[in-house]
Amino acid sequence: MTNTILLDHLYELFSIVAEIGDDGYVSRASDVLKKYQPHVADGSVRFFDSFTFKRPSGFSGGAQESRSHIGELFLGIAKSGDFAVRGQVIQTQDGKTIFLGVPWLWWMHENVSGVTPKLSEFPVHDVQMDQLLFMSTQKTMVDDVQALNADLMATKSHLERTNVVQQSFFNHVSHEMRSPLNGVISALTLISDEPLSDRVTELLRLASHSADRLLEVINFSLESAAVEAGAREEKVSNFDLDMLIDDQLSGGQPRALNKNIELIRSGDLEFPSAYQGQLRLLKQTLANLLSNAIKFTPVGSVHLGAELLEHGQQFDRIRFYVQDEGPGIPEHQLEKIFDPFATGLVSGTGESQGTGLGLSIVKRYVKFLGGEVRVDSIVGAGSQFSFEIELRPISRDKLIEAVAATSQARVLSGRVLLVDDLQTNLYLNGQLLESLQLTVATASSGVEAVNCLQQSDAPFDLILLDLNMPDMDGFDAARKIRSVPGYANANIVALSAYTADNMRQRAQEEQFVQFLSKPIQRNELIACLERWMPASAAEVVVPEVAEALADDHFVDSDYDGSVLAELAKNIGREKLPNLVSKFLEESAVQWEALRLALQEHNLDRVVLQAHTLASTTLAFGLIDAGTQLRQMENRALSGELPHLTELDRMSQTLGLGISKLQAHLTTLG
Amino acid sequence: MYGIINKSLREMVIDHYGEVMWQQIMTLSGVPDDSFLSLKSYDDEVTYALASTTADVLGIDLGTALHAFGHHWLKSSMSNEYAVLMNSTGDNLVEFLNNLNSMHDRISSTFLDYRPPEFKIIEQSAEGVVVDYLSFRLGLSPFVEGLLEALAEHFAQPMEMVSIEAMPVASGTHMRYSINLG
Numbered sequence: 079m080t081n082t083i084l085l086d087h088l089y090e091l092f093s094i095v096a097e098i099g100d101d102g103y104v105s106r107a108s109d110v111l112k113k114y115q116p117h118v119a120d121g122s123v124r125f126f127d128s129f130t131f132k133r134p135s136g137f138s139g140g141a142q143e144s145r146s147h148i149g150e151l152f153l154g155i156a157k158s159g160d161f162a163v164r165g166q167v168i169q170t171q172d173g174k175t176i177f178l179g180v181p182w183l184w185w186m187h188e189n190v191s192g193v194t195p196k197l198s199e200f201p202v203h204d205v206q207m208d209q210l211l212f213m214s215t216q217k218t219m220v221d222d223v224q225a226l227n228a229d230l231m232a233t234k235s236h237l238e239r240t241n242v243v244q245q246s247f248f249n250h251v252s253h254e255m256r257s258p259l260n261g262v263i264s265a266l267t268l269i270s271d272e273p274l275s276d277r278v279t280e281l282l283r284l285a286s287h288s289a290d291r292l293l294e295v296i297n298f299s300l301e302s303a304a305v306e307a308g309a310r311e312e313k314v315s316n317f318d319l320d321m322l323i324d325d326q327l328s329g330g331q332p333r334a335l336n337k338n339i340e341l342i343r344s345g346d347l348e349f350p351s352a353y354q355g356q357l358r359l360l361k362q363t364l365a366n367l368l369s370n371a372i373k374f375t376p377v378g379s380v381h382l383g384a385e386l387l388e389h390g391q392q393f394d395r396i397r398f399y400v401q402d403e404g405p406g407i408p409e410h411q412l413e414k415i416f417d418p419f420a421t422g423l424v425s426g427t428g429e430s431q432g433t434g435l436g437l438s439i440v441k442r443y444v445k446f447l448g449g450e451v452r453v454d455s456i457v458g459a460g461s462q463f464s465f466e467i468e469l470r471p472i473s474r475d476k477l478i479e480a481v482a483a484t485s486q487a488r489v490l491s492g493r494v495l496l497v498d499d500l501q502t503n504l505y506l507n508g509q510l511l512e513s514l515q516l517t518v519a520t521a522s523s524g525v526e527a528v529n530c531l532q533q534s535d536a537p538f539d540l541i542l543l544d545l546n547m548p549d550m551d552g553f554d555a556a557r558k559i560r561s562v563p564g565y566a567n568a569n570i571v572a573l574s575a576y577t578a579d580n581m582r583q584r585a586q587e588e589q590f591v592q593f594l595s596k597p598i599q600r601n602e603l604i605a606c607l608e609r610w611m612p613a614s615a616a617e618v619v620v621p622e623v624a625e626a627l628a629d630d631h632f633v634d635s636d637y638d639g640s641v642l643a644e645l646a647k648n649i650g651r652e653k654l655p656n657l658v659s660k661f662l663e664e665s666a667v668q669w670e671a672l673r674l675a676l677q678e679h680n681l682d683r684v685v686l687q688a689h690t691l692a693s694t695t696l697a698f699g700l701i702d703a704g705t706q707l708r709q710m711e712n713r714a715l716s717g718e719l720p721h722l723t724e725l726d727r728m729s730q731t732l733g734l735g736i737s738k739l740q741a742h743l744t745t746l747g
Numbered sequence: 748m749y750g751i752i753n754k755s756l757r758e759m760v761i762d763h764y765g766e767v768m769w770q771q772i773m774t775l776s777g778v779p780d781d782s783f784l785s786l787k788s789y790d791d792e793v794t795y796a797l798a799s800t801t802a803d804v805l806g807i808d809l810g811t812a813l814h815a816f817g818h819h820w821l822k823s824s825m826s827n828e829y830a831v832l833m834n835s836t837g838d839n840l841v842e843f844l845n846n847l848n849s850m851h852d853r854i855s856s857t858f859l860d861y862r863p864p865e866f867k868i869i870e871q872s873a874e875g876v877v878v879d880y881l882s883f884r885l886g887l888s889p890f891v892e893g894l895l896e897a898l899a900e901h902f903a904q905p906m907e908m909v910s911i912e913a914m915p916v917a918s919g920t921h922m923r924y925s926i927n928l929g
Contacts, residue, residue, distance in 0.1 A: 187831060194834045197846045197853075207832065208856045214828040215857065218751065218785040226782050 085170070088178060093199050094163055096177040098125050102141045110181065110199045114161040125177060129154030129163065141175045153182060160190050180204050252296050259296065260640070263289045298439060315357040316472055319349045319384060319396075322361065327382055330368045339375050341368075344401070345383030351471040353394070356447055360398075360467075363443040366436050367400040367463050374404030375460070387466065394471050399464035406457035415453055416441040437463075490604075492539035492611045493517040497527040497555065498573065499547040502661045502694055507542070507598055509649035509657070514607065523547055524555025531562045538568070540610050542594070545574040545585065546689055556589035569610040573598065575693035597641075597697035600648050636731065637738035641699030658743055661698055662736065665691060669729070676722045684714040700735035703728065748794045749858060750783035752820070756797055757781055759819040768804065776800035788860040791884065810889040817893025825901055840904045840928070841876055844868055864891070875909070875927040883919040895924065905929060 089095050095108040102124035104111075112119040118128045126139040133153040137143065144152075144167045155162045165179015181195040183206040200207055266286045274282065327341045334341045364382065371380040381401040388395035407415055416437050437451075444451040444465045455461035494516050498504050504520045511518045519534065521527040524547065531538065541559060545552030556570050572585035575596045585593045592606055646654055668691045675683035688711035696704035706728050710720050760769045773781055776796045783789065802812035825833050836850045837843030844866055851863035864882035871877075880891050892908065899906035907927040914921040 194831055196837070197835045197849055202849070202852070205856070207835065207850075208853045211829070211832055211854060212857045214832065215751075215786050217828050222750070222754075222784050226784075229782065 085176075088176065091201055091203075092165065092178040092180060093201055093204075094165060094177070094179040094181065096125050098141050098144075098175040098177060100141055100173075100175075102126055113199075114181070115156060115158075128158075129156055131155075144177075145169050145175060152177070152179065153185075155182075155185065160193060162186055162189075180206065183207065183210060248299070252299055256293065256296050259289060259293050263293065298436070314354055316352060316354050317357045318352050318474070319469075320347075322357070323364075323382060323384055326361070326364045326368055329365065330372055330380075330382075333369075333372050334380065337372065337375070337377075339372060339377065340379040341372075342379050342381045343383065344381040345385035345397075345399070349384075349386065351394075352474045353469040354472050355467075355469045359443050359447055363440055363447070363465075364398065364400070366440050366443075370436055370463075371400045371402035371404070371461075375402045376404070378403035389471075390468075392470065393468035395466060395468050397464060397466045399462055401460060401462040403460040406459055407453065407455040407461055408457055409455075412453055412455060416451065490514055490516060490607055490611055493519070493536060494607075494611075495519050495521065495527060495530060495538045495541045497521045497524070497541065497547075497552075498544040499523060500544075500664060500690065500694060502657070502664050503544070503596070503697070505657055505660050506645070506649070506697070509653055510598065510600060510603060513649055514604065516607070516611075524550035524552075524558055527555060528558050528562055531559060531565060537564060539612055540607070541565075541568055541570045542573055543570055543590075544596075545572050545581070546686065548686060552585075553588055560589065571606060571610070575689060575696075596693050600644075636700070636702050636735045637742070638699035638701050639738075639742045641697070642739065642742055654743060658698070658739065661694060665694055665732075668694070669732075673722070673725055676720065676725060679719055681714050681717070681719060684720065685711055688714060695732065695735070698739055700732065700739065703732040703735050706731060748789060748791055749785065749861070750787045750789055751785040753781070753783040753789060753794055753797060754785060755820050755823055756794070756801070756816055757783070758823065759816060760801060764805070772797065772800045772804050775804065786858070788858075795886075809886075813887065813889035814893035814896075817890035817895075818897040819893075820890070821894045821897035821901070838902075840898055840902050840906070841868070841871060843898060843902070844876070844878060869923070874929060875925065878924045878926065879914070880922045880924065881916075881919065885920055888913075888920060888922045891922070892924070895926070 085097075089108055093108060093110040095106075096104045096111055096118070097106040099105055103121045104118055104125050105121070107119035115128060117123045118125055126141065126144060131137050131139070131152060131154045134147040134150040137147055137152070148167055148169060150166065151164065152166055153162070153164050162182035162185040163177075163179045164182040165177055168176050168178060170176060180200055183195055183200070186193060186195060187210065197207060263286070266282060266289060270279070270282050270286070323343060327343055330341055368380065368382055371382075380403070381399075383401075384396055384398045386394055387397050440463075441451050444467070447465070447467045449465040449467040451463060451465045453461055453463050494511050496504060496507055496511065496518055497520070498507070499522050501522070504522065508518045508520055519530055519538070521530045527541070527543070543552050543555055543559070547555065550558070552572060552574070556572075559568060559570060560566050569591050570589060572590040572593045573596055574581060574585070574593070582593045591610060594602060594606055642654065645657070649657070668687055672684065672687035672691060675687050688707050692704050692707035692711055695707060710724065710728075713720055757769060760772060769781075776799075778793055778796055798812055798816065799809055802809045805812065824830070832850065836846045845868060847866045848863075851861075851865075855861045855863065862883060864880060864884070864887075867879040867881070869877040869879055878895075880888065888911070892911070895908070896906070898904075905928065909925040909927050910923075912923040912925075914923050
């Protein structure tokens with residue numbers, strides 16, 4: 079084939095052409111070869127001697143040997159280091175060896191700086207320039223993608239931050255809506271007790287229904303947000319799965335009985351081990367599904383079940399399901415059933431459709447638990463909601479913690495000495511302790527406490543001691559108490575409305591085993607008692623209290639009625655009038671003491687009296703008055719003496735709050 | 748046009764006027780996003796919209812904006828990943844113009860949707876050249892003029908644009924540039 083082409087044509091097809099004799103010297107060369115390797119082109123140096131050939135493999139040089147590699151690629155690097163060729167060898171009919179090629183562009187691009195072969199030095203059919211362009215473009219594409227990725231990451235980060243801010247705002251607004259809405263609901267309930275016309279009664283029923291639904295939406299939204307925010311950090315607990323399911327069935331029993339529906343446990347009736355997992359989420363999920371099933375089942379039964387699907391080395395795979403005998407869900411609506419606000423998909427049960435948020439939340443709960451909720455339904459027969467999750471099996475020996483978590487039964491007994499200079503606090507907290515089946519003695523000063531300990535026939539198991547008492551503060555009182563025989567190592571818990579970290583830290587460093595902030599919250603008190611009180615051999619169970627009812631709340635900035643409702647829940651409504659009466663008497667005395675301290679410019683007394691009044695007013699939900707007193711206390715602490723006229727302005731706030739407290743008390747009576 | 752052109756326009760605006768100005772141009776142009784990929788072919792309308800909005804926002808006429816863009820495009824191509832290719836095209840202005848079509852031919856083998864303009868040297872002497880520019884596109888001659896200016900600067904070649912003549916053409920653009928060199 080090559081013999082049919084005129085030799086001169088080769089110079090048009092290749093930029094490097096070398097006609098090589100058997101002696102290895104070049105007899106004729108192309109212009110590009112002359113430019114880059116003049117000593118080769120002019121016959122001073124043998125062609126193959128002036129290059130080191132990377133290819134063909136095993137080629138050591140020489141014209142004769144080159145002819146044994148005809149048809150192979152030659153890649154040669156000039157021994158001068160500034161040039162390289164790629165090409166092939168042919169042999170003409172008359173026995174001449176010819177090298178045909180081009181500059182080896184990529185090698186020169188990578189290894190030779192300052193020398194760029196020109197476009198015109200490559201025949202048009204050679205693709206090396208195209209290749210270089212492509213490689214350069216590929217590099218810019220990588221840069222483009224990296225820049226886009228960086229943009230996406232930055233945008234994602236921004237969106238996440240924005241989402242946190244929006245969620246926080248949303249939560250705040252929801253909380254702010256919930257309080258006044260509780261007030262609306264309470265007011266509507268009270269109005270409904272009045273004699274009303276049928277039309278007004280009907281309108282009131284509509285208003286109440288709407289308010290209840292709105293409250294439900296807010297509560298679901300807040301719960302949902304809480305799950306989003308905290309589910310990944312949700313604590314892992316040990317629990318007994320059998321007990322958990324039985325508890326769920328017990329919890330649903332009142333409503334089921336009300337509808338004459340039977341609740342049945344299905345699946346495995348006994349699991350071989352206890353489990354470790356996100357108990358709160360699991361409980362809430364099952365409770366929501368069970369509640370839904372009862373709601374939509376007009377008659378018949380509801381099944382709650384769990385079954386062990388797979389026992390693994392690390393985890394057990396368990397399927398949970400709730401089966402109802404409701405109207406069922408049409409197939410085309412199954413996909414939408416877990417969408418937020420998906421209501422009206424089921425009818426015919428006579429039940430309110432609710433907000434449509436329950437199943438949406440269940441879906442997210444299950445996702446956080448590591449599963450996916452599904453629904454199987456037959457119209458007219460019922461629906462089954464189920465999910466599969468992995469739980470880590472544990473020995474039942476590790477279940478002490480779980481028993482408390484699932485049954486909520488607490489065992490308390492013993493004697494407590496409560497020390498506070500305020501009669502209101504003594505009465506209030508005394509009632510709280512007695513409601514927990516404890517024996518309580520009270521003392522209104524450190525000296526009185528020491529006398530009580532010395533004169534008591536039986537020892538006290540725990541002493542709750544106020545830090546801010548007028549004649550002897552809590553720290554001194556604790557030291558005196560520890561000097562009483564038998565009480566050197568007593569469990570003394572500090573009580574104070576000061577919640578600053580330094581006060582808390584000092585209390586725990588000096589004399590006290592724990593610090594409780596006032597007003598004392600029942601749950602915190604129970605946790606404290608469980609920690610420091612001895613367990614009873616008689617197993618006295620802490621009575622569960624009913625949830626505070628929404629219609630017990632009077633809520634605004636002057637007065638937060640939920641506090642009184644909580645007190646009613648904890649100590650009983652019948653004790654409230656006496657308690658409030660004590661508060662009013664004592665606060666009047668404290669008010670005069672504060673006025674006197676201001677008149678006498680006695681900063682220390684102002685701090686003490688303002689602190690005392692602030693904590694008692696806040697303990698009864700007088701928000702504005704308590705906040706203003708707390709501000710006065712802080713200013714006095716920093717050395718600024720408040721003006722007496724401030725007290726007059728504050729008295730109006732206090733008076734307004736007290737009138738609302740009394741009105742609320744009347745409704746609770 | 749390929750994303751590489753739009754990217755270059757963005758780069759020019761940001762380099763000279765800042766990110767805020769570019770975002771303003773993006774908003775006003777109606778172009779949905781500026782995540783241009785070099786090797787992706789975009790509708791010419793995107794480039795035209797960006798260029799005309801840039802002119803509006805900067806308060807200059809479109810020709811001036813395109814002239815500046817042509818200048819920037821050439822300068823940046825001479826210094827970025829394409830520098831080797833550009834430098835291989837010629838060691839002086841005339842050689843570069845002579846080889847420009849050859850370079851475009853090679854680009855066409857990689858950028859498959861590439862429809863490059865054509866440059867023809869009609870006359871050449873020691874004093875100057877007459878160059879014809881032909882394109883199926885309309886309105887980009889100021890871009891070419893900015894590009895020619897930047898080329899002359901790159902090769903340190905004194906240059907004077909003696910005349911710019913629009914030649915009769917059935918469609919697209921045909922311009923004739925008479926350039927004095929020296």
